[in-house]
Amino acid sequence: MKTDWKPLMQRVSSEMIKSIVVSLWFVFLTFPLMVMKIRPLDQTIEWRWMNLVYVGVGAFFLSFVWRYLMARKERGSEKDEGDSWQKRIGMKIRSDKRISVSGLIGVGIFVLIFPFLFSSYQTSIMITALMYVMLGLGLNIVVGLAGLLDLGYVAFYAVGAYFYALMNHHFGIGFWAALPFAGGLAAVFGILLGFPVLRLKGDYLAIVTLGFGEIIRLILENWNELSYGPSGIAGISRPGFFGFEFTLQQHTVYLFYIMVALVALTTIVVSRLRNSRIGRAWIALREDEVACQAMGIDKTRTKLTAFALGATWAGFVGCIFAAKTTFINPASFTFMESAMILSIVVLGGMGSIVGVMVGALVLILLPEYLRAFSEYRMLAFGASMVIIMVFRPQGIISGIRQRYEFRKQPQQEVSP
Amino acid sequence: MTAPQPVLDVRGLIMDFGGLRALDNINIQVNSGEIVALIGPNGAGKTTFFNCITGLYEPTMGDMIIHTPGKAPVRLNRLKPNVVTENGLARTFQNIRLFQKMTVLENVMVARHCRTKSGIAGAIFRGRKTRREEQEMVEHSYRLLEKVGLDSYVNELAQELPYGAQRRLEIARALATEPILLLLDEPAAGMNPKETHELDQLITRIKEEEGVSILLIEHDMKLVMSISDRIYVLDYGQMIAQGTPREVSENRNVIKAYLGEAFDA
Amino acid sequence: MDYFLELFFGGLTRGSIYALIALGYTMVYGIIQLINFAHGEIYMIGAFTALVVASALSLLGMNGLSLLMLSGVIAMIYSAAYGFTMEKIAYKPLRDAQRLSPLISAIGMSIFLQNYVLLAQTSDFVSFPALIEEFPFMESVTIMRSSELVIVVTTAVATTLLTLFIKFTRMGKAMRAVAQDKTMAMLLGVNVNRVISATFIIGSALAAVGGVLISSHIGQINFYIGFIAGIKAFTAAVLGGIGSIPGAVIGGLVLGWTESFATGYVSSDYEDVFAFGLLVFILIFRPAGILGKTTSEKV
Ligand SMILES: Nc1ncnc2c1ncn2[C@@H]1O[C@H](COP(=O)(O)OP(=O)(O)OP(=O)(O)O)[C@@H](O)[C@H]1O
Ligand SMILES: [Mg+2]
Numbered sequence: 001m002k003t004d005w006k007p008l009m010q011r012v013s014s015e016m017i018k019s020i021v022v023s024l025w026f027v028f029l030t031f032p033l034m035v036m037k038i039r040p041l042d043q044t045i046e047w048r049w050m051n052l053v054y055v056g057v058g059a060f061f062l063s064f065v066w067r068y069l070m071a072r073k074e075r076g077s078e079k080d081e082g083d084s085w086q087k088r089i090g091m092k093i094r095s096d097k098r099i100s101v102s103g104l105i106g107v108g109i110f111v112l113i114f115p116f117l118f119s120s121y122q123t124s125i126m127i128t129a130l131m132y133v134m135l136g137l138g139l140n141i142v143v144g145l146a147g148l149l150d151l152g153y154v155a156f157y158a159v160g161a162y163f164y165a166l167m168n169h170h171f172g173i174g175f176w177a178a179l180p181f182a183g184g185l186a187a188v189f190g191i192l193l194g195f196p197v198l199r200l201k202g203d204y205l206a207i208v209t210l211g212f213g214e215i216i217r218l219i220l221e222n223w224n225e226l227s228y229g230p231s232g233i234a235g236i237s238r239p240g241f242f243g244f245e246f247t248l249q250q251h252t253v254y255l256f257y258i259m260v261a262l263v264a265l266t267t268i269v270v271s272r273l274r275n276s277r278i279g280r281a282w283i284a285l286r287e288d289e290v291a292c293q294a295m296g297i298d299k300t301r302t303k304l305t306a307f308a309l310g311a312t313w314a315g316f317v318g319c320i321f322a323a324k325t326t327f328i329n330p331a332s333f334t335f336m337e338s339a340m341i342l343s344i345v346v347l348g349g350m351g352s353i354v355g356v357m358v359g360a361l362v363l364i365l366l367p368e369y370l371r372a373f374s375e376y377r378m379l380a381f382g383a384s385m386v387i388i389m390v391f392r393p394q395g396i397i398s399g400i401r402q403r404y405e406f407r408k409q410p411q412q413e414v415s416p
Numbered sequence: 417m418t419a420p421q422p423v424l425d426v427r428g429l430i431m432d433f434g435g436l437r438a439l440d441n442i443n444i445q446v447n448s449g450e451i452v453a454l455i456g457p458n459g460a461g462k463t464t465f466f467n468c469i470t471g472l473y474e475p476t477m478g479d480m481i482i483h484t485p486g487k488a489p490v491r492l493n494r495l496k497p498n499v500v501t502e503n504g505l506a507r508t509f510q511n512i513r514l515f516q517k518m519t520v521l522e523n524v525m526v527a528r529h530c531r532t533k534s535g536i537a538g539a540i541f542r543g544r545k546t547r548r549e550e551q552e553m554v555e556h557s558y559r560l561l562e563k564v565g566l567d568s569y570v571n572e573l574a575q576e577l578p579y580g581a582q583r584r585l586e587i588a589r590a591l592a593t594e595p596i597l598l599l600l601d602e603p604a605a606g607m608n609p610k611e612t613h614e615l616d617q618l619i620t621r622i623k624e625e626e627g628v629s630i631l632l633i634e635h636d637m638k639l640v641m642s643i644s645d646r647i648y649v650l651d652y653g654q655m656i657a658q659g660t661p662r663e664v665s666e667n668r669n670v671i672k673a674y675l676g677e678a679f680d681a
Numbered sequence: 682m683d684y685f686l687e688l689f690f691g692g693l694t695r696g697s698i699y700a701l702i703a704l705g706y707t708m709v710y711g712i713i714q715l716i717n718f719a720h721g722e723i724y725m726i727g728a729f730t731a732l733v734v735a736s737a738l739s740l741l742g743m744n745g746l747s748l749l750m751l752s753g754v755i756a757m758i759y760s761a762a763y764g765f766t767m768e769k770i771a772y773k774p775l776r777d778a779q780r781l782s783p784l785i786s787a788i789g790m791s792i793f794l795q796n797y798v799l800l801a802q803t804s805d806f807v808s809f810p811a812l813i814e815e816f817p818f819m820e821s822v823t824i825m826r827s828s829e830l831v832i833v834v835t836t837a838v839a840t841t842l843l844t845l846f847i848k849f850t851r852m853g854k855a856m857r858a859v860a861q862d863k864t865m866a867m868l869l870g871v872n873v874n875r876v877i878s879a880t881f882i883i884g885s886a887l888a889a890v891g892g893v894l895i896s897s898h899i900g901q902i903n904f905y906i907g908f909i910a911g912i913k914a915f916t917a918a919v920l921g922g923i924g925s926i927p928g929a930v931i932g933g934l935v936l937g938w939t940e941s942f943a944t945g946y947v948s949s950d951y952e953d954v955f956a957f958g959l960l961v962f963i964l965i966f967r968p969a970g971i972l973g974k975t976t977s978e979k980v
Contacts, residue, residue: 029766032729032759033726033733033797033798036736037801037802037803038736045733045736045737045740051801070774073774147781151788196961197964197965199965200964200965201968202780202781202784203716203780206716206784207716207960207964208960208961208965211916211960211961212961214912214957218953218954218957336792339792343789346785376800378795378799381789381792382790382791382793382795382796383789385785385786386786386789386790389771389783390770390775390786393779393782
C-alpha cells in the first residue's frame with residue numbers, strides 16, 4: 001500500500017519542518033534575554049546555554065499543539081462540538097432537580113466543615129480565594145454582562161479598603177458599620193468616574209479607567225496627610241461579633257463564614273440581576289450598542305448602573321481586605337491587581353457565574369499550592385489570557401441563558 | 417372621509433457628512449394607517465433618513481415631528497435614540513443588528529424595556545410587582561413571536577436563526593416597543609421569493625392587527641408596488657418623485673435614476 | 682530663565698521618546714483599530730536587548746559610537762522580531778473576533794512579556810551604560826545634555842524618514858490604503874497580512890530606538906519601564922489624534938512639556954498623575970485629539 005503512505009509521510013515531514021522553523025525562530029528570539037544575563041556586581045555576563053535547549057524543544061512541541069488547536073478551531077466554527085457537549089451537561093443539571101440540589105447540598109456541607117478539616121493557614125488562603133470570587137463576580141457585571149472593559153477596577157477596591165481603614169483608625173468605627181458604606185462610597189466613586197467616561201468607545205474606556213485607577217493609587221501614595229503614604233495604615237480592627245474576644249484562629253474561621261455568606265449573597269444577587277430587565281439591558285448593550293438604544297434603552301444610565309454596581313462589590317471586598325490583613329498600603333492596589341481580577345473573569349467565562357468562581361479558585365489556589373509554580377503565576381496569567389482569547393473566547397464555562405417553557409395556549413404558559 | 421391624520425411629519429431635512437450632502441431638503445409625511453415606501457438606488461440616502469429620524473445622526477437642518485393620537489406632537493430633533501423610541505418610532509436595521517448571544521425571546525423582551533420599569537431593587541428582591549411585570553413581558557414577547565412565526569425558536573440563540581428568521585425577529589423586536597410608526601430598512605433583503613411573499617402578508621397583517629403605520633425602505637419592487645399606499649423616491653439625496661405606486665412607476669425621472677444615464681442615450 | 686530652558690529641553694527629550702513609541706501605537710491603530718497594549722513592552726525589550734548586547738560587546742573591547750550603533754541596531758532587529766511574532770500569535774487569529782477580544786489578548790501579551798523579562802533577567806533596576814558620550818562642543822552648555830541633543834535629533838530624523846516612507850514607497854502607499862478601507866485594499870490586490878506585519882515591524886523598531894536612547898540617558902532600567910512609558914505614549918498618540926503620524930509627534934511633545942513643566946513648577950510627586958490626568962481630560966473632551974477629525978459611526 002505505497003500510495004497510502006506517501007501523503008502521510010509528506011504531511012508528517014511538512015509538519016516537522018514547520019515546527020523546526022518555529023523552534024529555530026524562538027531560539028533566535030529568546031537568545032539575548034534567555035541566554036545572557038548581566039551580573040550587576042562585576043558587570044560580567046552569565047551564559048545560560050541550557051535555556052536555549054528548553055526554548056527550542058518547548059517551541060517545537062508547542063507549535064504542534066498550537067497548529068492542532070488552530071485547525072480544530074477552524075473546524076469547530078462550522079459545527080460547535082465542544083459547546084454542545086457542555087450545553088448538554090448544563091441542560092441536564094438544570095432540568096434534573098435531583099442533580100443540582102444534591103450537588104448544592106454536597107458543596108454546602110463541604111464548605112461548612114471546611115475550617116475544621118483544614119488548617120488555619122489553608123482557611124486563610126480560602127478566604128482570599130473567596131474574596132477574589134466576589135471581586136470577579138463584581139467585575140463580571142461590568143465586563144461580562146455590560147461589556148465595559150474596566151481596567152481600573154482596583155480603584156474601587158482601594159476606596160473600600162481605605163474607607164474602612166481610615167474610619168477605623170480615626171473614629172474607631174467597626175467592620176459591620178463600615179461595610180455597607182464602603183460599598184456605597186465605592187458606588188458613588190463609580191458614578192462620579194463613570195459619568196464622564198462612559199460616553200467613550202470600548203477601547204478608550206479601557207485606557208481611561210486604567211488611567212483613573214493609577215491616579216487613585218498615586219494619590220494614595222503621595223497624599224500623606226490623608227492616606228499615610230506608602231507606609232500605609234496598620235492596626236485595623238478585625239470584624240467583631242457582638243463584642244466577643246476571638247483568638248486569631250477563631251477570627252479566621254469567623255471571617256471564612258462571613259465570606260461564604262457574602263459569596264452566597266453575591267451569587268444570588270448577580271444571578272437575579274442577570275435574568276432581570278436591567279441585566280438583559282446590560283447584555284443587549286454589550287451585544288450591540290446602537291440596536292440597544294434603538295430599542296429604547298438609555299445607554300448612559302444602563303452603563304452607569306453596571307459600573308456603579310460593579311464598584312459596590314469592589315468596595316465591599318476592599319473593606320473585607322482591610323479587615324482581614326489589618327494593614328493596607330497603596331502597593332496592594334496596582335494595575336496588576338486589576339489585571340488579575342480581569343483574567344479571572346476572562347478565564348472563567350465572561351458572563352458566567354460558575355465560570356468566574358472556577359476561574360477565581362483556579363487562579364488563586366493553584367499558585368498557592370503549587371509553590372514552584374507561583375513564580376510563574378503572572379506569566380501564566382498573561383499567556384492564558386491570550387490563549388483563551390484565541391481559542392475559547394467564551395472562557396472555560398460559557399454563560400447559559402435562561403430558558404422558558406410554553407404550552408400551546410399562550411394565555412396560561414410560563415414557568416421560567 | 418376624514419382628513420388623513422399625519423403620524424410622521426418631516427420637513428426640509430438636510431444631512432451633511434463633511435462635504436457630502438446625503439439628504440437635501442427632504443419632506444416626507446406618513447399618515448395614520450398607511451404603508452409608505454422609500455426607494456432609491458444604492459447610496460441614495462434612505463438609511464441616512466432613518467438614522468436621522470431615529471436620533472442616531474443629528475441632521476444639519478430640518479424639522480421632524482411625530483404625532484401620537486391623543487398626545488401633543490413631539491419634535492424629534494436632538495432627542496436621544498431611546499427617547500425617540502419611547503415616543504413611538506421603532507426600526508429594524510438593514511444589516512441585521514440582533515443581540516446575537518441572547519435568546520430569541522430575550523431579544524424581544526429587551527425591547528419591552530422602555531414600557532416597563534422594575535429597577536435594581538426589584539431585580540434583587542423579586543417582589544410581587546417585579547414578578548408580575550416579568551410575566552407580562554414574557555407573555556407579550558411570546559405573542560409577538562407567534563405573530564411573526566418564530567414561536568418554535570424562543571429558546572434558541574438569535575445567532576443560530578436562519579437569515580429570513582432573523583429579519584422577522586427584528587420586526588418582532590421593533591414591535592415590542594409598542595410603536596405607532598414602524599420603520600423597516602430593507603426587510604426582504606436576502607430572502608427568497610417565498611419568504612418575500614410571506615413577508616408581504618406579514619407586513620399587511622401587522623399594520624392591521626397592531627394598528628401601526630409603516631415606512632419601509634425596499635429594493636424589491638414587486639413587494640413595494642404590492643403593499644405601499646404611497647412611495648417616495650430618493651436619488652443622491654434628492655427627492656425625485658413621489659406618489660402612488662402607479663404614478664411612480666411611470667415617472668421618467670425614476671426610470672432614469674434606476675437605469676442610469678444609459679437610458680437617455 | 683535657565684531653569685525654564687532646562688525644563689523645556691527636558692520636556693522636549695521626554696516628548697521625543699513618547700513620540701517614538703506613540704508612532705507604533707498610532708500606526709497599528711490606524712491599520713487594525715487595535716490599542717496594542719503590549720507595545721510598551723516591545724520598547725522595554727528593546728532596551729533590555731541593547732543592555733545585554735552592549736555589555737557583551739564592551740567585554741569584547743568595543744566602545745564609543747560603534748557600540749551605540751551596533752547594540753542599537755540589534756535592539757531594533759529584536760524588537761521588530763518580537764512585534765512581528767506578537768502580532769502573529771495574539772492578534773492575527775482575532776481579526777474577526779468580538780471587539781474586546783483583541784484588547785484583552787493585548788493585555789495578556791503585555792503581562793506575559795513583562796514577566797518573561799522579569800524571570801529571564803531580573804526584577805531589580807539594573808544600570809544601563811551611558812552609550813551616548815558627551816560631545817566636546819557641548820561642554821559649556823548647561824541647559825542641555827549631549828544625550829538630549831541626540832534623542833531630539835534622532836527623533837526628528839526617524840519621523841522624517843517614516844513620513845517619506847509612507848508617502849513614497851509601495852509599502853507606504855499600501856499602508857495608507859489598508860488604513861482607509863481594508864476590504865477595498867484587499868480587492869485591489871494589496872496583501873493585507875504583509876502590510877499589517879510591516880506596520881508592527883516598523884512600529885516596534887522605532888520603539889526600540891526610543892528604548893535604547895532613553896535608557897542610556899537615564900542610566901537604569903527594569904522590566905516595568907514599558908508599562909508606564911506605553912500608557913504615556915498611548916496618551917501622546919490620542920492627544921495628537923490616533924492614526925495620525927504628525928499627531929503622534931505633536932502629542933508626544935505636548936505631553937513631554939506638560940510633564941516637565943508641571944513637575945518642575947508644581948510638584949514632582951504627582952508626575953504620572955499629570956500624564957494620566959491629561960489622558961482622561963483629552964479622551965473626555967476631545968477624543969479625536971488635536972489633529973484627528975471627528976467621525977460618526979456608519980449605521
Ligand atoms: N456616518 C456617515 N459618515 C459619512 N458618510 C455617510 C455616513 N452614513 C452614510 N453616509 C453616506 O451617505 C450616503 C447615503 O448612504 P445611505 O446608507 O443612506 O444609502 P442608502 O440609500 O441606504 O443605500 P443602500 O440602498 O445601499 O442601503 C452614502 O454616500 C454614504 O456613504
Ligand atoms: Mg441603506
